[in-house]
Amino acid sequence: MPKDGGIGASTVRREDIRFLTGKGRYTADINLRGQAYACFLRSEVAHGRINKIDTAEARAMPGVLAVMTGADFAAMGGNPAGWHIPSRNGDAMKEPKRPVLAHGKVRHVGDAYAVVVAETLEQARDAAGAVVADITELPAVVDMAQAVANPDLRVHDEIANNVCFDWGWIEDNRAAVDAAFKAAPHVTTLELVNNRLVPNAMEPRASIGDYDPGTGDYKLYTTSQNPHLSRLLIAAFVMGIPENKLTVIAPDVGGGFGSKIYHYGEEAAVLAASKALNRPVKWVADRSESFLSDAHGRDHVTRIELATDLEGNFLALRTETLANVGAYLSNFSTATPTFLHGTLMAGPYRTPLVYVNVKAVFTNTAPVDAYRGAGRPEATFSIERVVDKMCRELKLDPVAVRRKNLIQPDQYPYTTPVGLVYDTGNYPATLDKLIEIADFSGFEARRAESAKRGKLRGLGLSTWIEACGIAPSNLVGVLGARVGLYDAATVRVNATGNISVMTGAHSHGQGHETVFAQIVSDKLGIPASSIDIVHGDTSKIPFGMGSYGSRSLAVGGTAMVKAVDKIIAKGKKIAAHMLEAAEGDIVFEDGKFSVTGTDKAKTFGEIAFSAYVPHNYPLETLEPGLEETAFYDPANFTYPAGAYACEVEVDAETGRVEIASFACADDFGNVMNPMIVNGQVHGGVAQGIGQALLEAAAYDDNGQLLTGSYMDYAMPRADDLPMFTVDHSCNTPCTHNPLGVKGCGEAGAIGSPPAVVNAVIDALHRGGHTHVTHIDMPLTPSRVWSAIQN
């Protein structure tokens, strides 16, 4: 292993030096010569008809350069949905145009309808206050059940009942599933809400448009998880700029969790304003704007039924879900509640029959899209809650029931009834590991000790699986995706032997710069300190699809490994020439090309030098230089899985829940950097606990966001969380990528919410409050107390 850490080493994160010393370079840190400042006007009503926007007074204010409204963008294209999801009756989904700025109508509080550009931000804000918008408020559609039931309430005038699509998965299985329910000895039913969340990346969104009148080139600095996708959407769909005339740069980005996957109207607006003014235009969201206009997450209302025999063997599972898409379709909003949710409804279990119905519903709320886990947390929560409820109804042990329904290690590849093929796994092993690391056998003693202090202690469990490493393009194409989901990397060996790797993945906190360098270092025998990872700039990197869906390593990392393989293959050719040996006799090991069975060898550096100073080089048969690009399209999803346990203490007098411990036994395939993997799990579990106990985006009946600041939106803080016990020793390497990796970015947020809720329900039952069968998240003190009272 190279001296500063290869595959498997807990190398400390190189990017942290700049982040922790304030040397990160985020979009807001970038100041271009002559830049002007944009301030957006956002709707204060959830639904309204725009009669007139009078900008005359604002235009006359000091420093004002331009005021643009929806009318100025009416001729531009809409921001499209990335997946087409047909209804089960074959109807196409409803795709209302999502304009750059609202035009004709505003459809949610925070919907931007005008932008003021001025010399200074204060001037832009002052002038924004002088824009007079005559907007007639219309009745708002907020509640999904009401949206679907009432044909007169419409978010988009042309869409009756506000239904985007009514999707059945798999429709052909429906009759068999229904029949199994009719015949089943026991059916457990649960109605639940998967609470709406605000992503709350630490860095708010920001964009700078920079048009160069000399060349006609546009440059966009923006907070993006996938600059090429943003470029494609802006160029080909919204603005009609040729792709080659637009560069998108996502520099350091302070977290995304999904919310920065998507293209937002503000990006097009600053580009258009920059072109109109011939100067850079900068916009940085404040936190209030983020709450109102970032794509939110989750927001499902689900009825789930589980059919079993009396021993708890799963016979069939059926769900009906209303999934909120908000006022407009964000780029992945249609895929999240369908192919990232319905296809996961088998979980890690052998349930033979599954049917999922999802209606996506428009409401006068902010758009809802993928947020850490995206669909898979919703699936996992529904399954793991209904399994626990069934165990209680039939008085069965939740560990034993899960164990006997898990897919067994000898059953792979395992084809689920919801269309996925799990390549490998060992779910019983992670469950066993969990029972050990969470010390299940000591629970009773801990419970008794809590009881002495007047607290109710409970233990909750979840066994989960996810599909990530998104995604095989041909498969997702069949399923309605309008993009491919490969990734790309270029490995450029410089003449002096050091290396720049240009990757299509985008790091916004994950640590790619460290881990990717570890992998290349390991493969090439070059110290990681001689390897740079370049990402986030479409003018530098090959066309990649960015980071989300725990795909960076499994897809982007694989592309990088394939490019490295090409480098080694070419290096062998050069070495064969220099060493006067047959190419087939050259072996590459520990950074050296040698002739097998001899001590004749050339170092990697000598080969690189020769490639760029090709004096003794096979120029007739081989190009000089040492730079290779590879694209990689995965053969399947990857399937990380695990088992989580949560212990809580409930104060029954106040309803307060304290997390006493949290343990995770995960299978992420091969682990490249255990420290970073632990960190990813910690962060994911923190978000999952946030969802379970604290976080909720709440709108009132008029569509006003009640939780529009940290005064009311409760983010998890360090002292809300226990020390986590994390294990990833039960590894089954992924079978279809060369690193054997599966992905770990979303796991924590997927597996944890049901473990927490199951633990609280367990505590209440042990405390004698057996009437409580479910509490909707977040389990705030007030909700838990109320549940105990009723």
Added chain:
Amino acid sequence: MHNFDFVKPSSVADAVRAMSAEGAQALSGGQTLLPTMKQRLAAPAVLVSLTGIADTRGVCLDNGALSVGGATTHAVVASEARRYYPALADLAGGIGDPAVRSRGTIGGSLANNDPSACYPAAVLASGATILTDRRRIAADDFFQGMFSTALHDGEIITGVLFPIPEKAAYVKFNQPASRFALTGVFVAKYGSGVRVAVTGASTDGVFRWTEAERALSASFTPAAIAGLSLPSDGMIADLHGSAAYRANLAKVLTGRGVASAH
């Protein structure tokens, strides 16, 4: 933020003069006022900073009572009031976070009278006296409902006099997001009787739970209030808790306060 003028007088008299200017507003720790200005929800023409007046800062004994200057920060009360009035120090040490505590002041907190703020509970339960540039106001007269006090325009809180109880405790139940008091109860036992003040719960702001005071004056034990209950009428109901929940919290926290009083 809109433009404003800034003055920092070094005496109460100068501050009072400065406050007579058109659009003048007192600025103490700025932990409430500055965020409001940044959001453009307030736009005072002149900010009169009160933190440069030496005699409104600090903690000392005054005739057996604890005197806290109006511009004393929560951090200073948390450390320096501890040996005189530990429950008050506990309360100050539980406000916000270290940054808030090292700037926010008692005068600012009381003038603002946020219905979920902590200090009003201590001041009311202690039967404290609020000192201003022109008069003394009894705690029972000072708090006049949410964000409303007996202060006149331009009147400045210069200090607070706290009679020191035999025993007291502040029990705060955090609102999960803001970590202000979802409900907080201050219990103080004096030779003359027990006072109980509840913050965070009522739509009228901080209030005394007189029924509990009577019961606890007779017997300072959690059992003494076991049979009592607070009506939920008039309690705050919001995302974080129903009216019934807050009424329950007030009672539970009172019991815990009695049990932990020191």
